[in-house]
Ligand SMILES: Nc1ncnc2c1ncn2[C@@H]1O[C@H](COP(=O)(O)OP(=O)(O)OP(=O)(O)O)[C@@H](O)[C@H]1O
């Protein structure tokens with residue numbers, strides 16, 4: 043079942059393909075033999091009880107876990123056909139292509155405009171000043187895409203932290219878009235938001251579908267059901283079930299999945 047047996051043609055038609063993915067924090071093993079095929083252009087929800095490894099899995103696709111010196115990863119993680127764990131892969135490139143959104147919106151202490159262009163300036167190949175016309179185009183396009191442009195177009199110079207939490211989270215999604223990410227990895231992006239803001243963010247995620255591949259970690263079963271095409275259920279570092287979301291919620295294959303979605307676990 044190793045990566046060597048997997049034809050590359052299969053790999054490239056998928057957004058994410060992991061094989062024998064194992065991850066240790068020091069001596070503690072957090073992921074066990076994770077084999078996943080995540081399709082491109084859809085929303086895949088990642089569910090399971092607290093501590094089952096959802097964030098660890100998501101972070102390993104961005105290699106952000108490696109910031110901790112004591113993390114060891116085995117196996118492979120192909121993103122659009124390229125194993126991001128290969129030694130020739132540039133970490134900065136991986137971070138640029140696989141954008142992350144966190145639980146609490148974390149805008150930089152800069153203006154709304156500079157938040158949108160910050161990553162782009164950092165990652166773009168040409169050095170030097172960003173031409174004003176290009177900058178304005180990027181800012182408008184990105185903010186329009188996250189349904190924020192009309193609300194902020196007259197206050198682009200104001201500090202981003204003055205926005206509401208919902209707007210801040212939209213901005214945190216917008217700032218990834220100029221880098222043309224292959225994946226949007228969202229770790230409970232609505233957990234700090236009220237129901238109205240949650241539904242606004244869900245709508246936005248749904249709008250991004252097709253153009254982007256989204257992996258969405260959530261504790262909210264209703265959200266997983268409403269806002270995803272496919273669903274992955276994890277338990278104690280292992281993938282138990284991966285299927286069409288409708289099917290998983292109506293006729294789950296495993297009793298553990300049924301127990302979880304019916305609220306019989308913490
Ligand atoms: N930085 C770390 N160092 C050591 N162990 C960690 C670290 N981060 C997570 N773990 C452990 O790895 C396991 C998986 O954690 P992870 O955060 O991925 O779970 P999760 O499914 O995202 O949980 P939650 O739903 O609470 O966010 C847990 O046992 C956790 O204690």
Ligand SMILES: [Mg+2]
Pocket residue numbers: 096097098229
């Ligand atoms: Mg988590």
